[in-house]
Amino acid sequence: MYKKIPFQDCKALLSHFELSEDAAELVTSNLSPKDAIDSLYQNSLFLDLTHFFCHALPMREVLWWAVNALEIRRDVWTPIELGLLQNCKQWVKEPQEGLRRSIEQKLKLVKNDSAIFWLAQSVVWNGSGSIAAVDSPIVYPKEFLYAKAAAGAINTAAVVPEWKEFTSFYKSVFAMALDLANGGPGTLSN
Secondary structure, three states: OEOOEOOOOOHHHHOOOOOOHHHHHHOOOOOOHHHHHHHHHHOOOHHHHHHHHHHHOOHHHHHHHHHHHHHOOHHHOOHHHHHHHHHHHHHHHOOOHHHHHHHHHHHHHOOOOOHHHHHHHHHHOOOOOOOOOOOOOOOOOOOOHHHHHHHHHHHHHHHOOOOOOHHHHHHHHHHHHHHHHOOOOOOOOO
């Protein structure tokens, strides 16, 4: 069992997201999270494994993981995207409503096909504040909406812009996720 994934089996986790057909054949509700992670990794079902980690880890760890994953590709982000990445990193370290709302406004400057957009969206949708306009009644996001956006950010960063290193990217980010799951900082060791 992992320190930050305290589930005995996958039943509760699988109720929050849907696996691909290939993954669903391997990962059943009675399987332990460790066995599920190992099976998805060994079968190179990286999209599913990303979603699994994003739903299994606590919210702040998921967002921290996504920030660190996207920093791997920092050489491809625009200056606006890099600024938003830093804002997201700052929010994870010190979650403040004003910063979350600022990130929400800066989302308008980034295309929704960008991994940075989905990272920022995951911060906005984290559940700590309303997703309605500031002067509107409070509306909280659907549970685990942040996890779907974070998985989208990581999976998009793996392939957009296109490059040949997506497999090594996934191996690096899954090493980070395992480190987080075991209670570590979830950063790449250089």
